[in-house]
Amino acid sequence: AQSVAQPEDQVNVAEGNPLTVKCTYSVSGNPYLFWYVQYPNRGLQFLLKYITGDNLVKGSYGFEAEFNKSQTSFHLKKPSALVSDSALYFCAVRPWGKLQFGAGTQVVVTP
Template identity: 90%
Template sequence: AQSVAQPEDQVNVAEGNPLTVKCTYSVSGNPYLFWYVQYPNRGLQFLLKYITGDNLVKGSYGFEAEFNKSQTSFHLKKPSALVSDSALYFCAVSPPGGTALIFGKGTTLSVSS
């Protein structure tokens, strides 16, 4: 079965430190990969996506993600975390021929001042 794993329920980081939110996937073929962020009582906001090309993808608000095909991973990163980055982050995958996004269960990022 196709799936997306976000192994950490919560990631805690001090403001100014680098952050990483992990995502691995089990999908056949060459899927599209996405990261979304959700603030309380809001919809999901698109951060970035990987389709093909350079393994390092840059997105909104200073976030970037690194695609690793051999490890089937797509980790979200930011060099310097802000308190305002505290939110729920979802990794999602669109399989070839798929009509829906397959979401991970989400990771809560908490950035302390």
């Protein structure tokens, strides 16, 4: 079975500090991994994806994620968080078309 886990319900970080949102996966074969963000009262937005190639993937809004096969992780990172990054973040794996999402991590960035 394919699945992703987000071990943290919430991450709190001060503006300007590095932000990391953790995700681990369990897939058979090559993983197709994604990060999505959901801002308050707005739809789900694609941030970035890993299909193959370079383990460091750069995405929208200054976010990046590192695929680590040995640790089966795909953590989302941003070097310097903004208050506007406060949102709900979902990690997802895509087996055969459909997305399977993690439970989500609420990011709170304080001024």
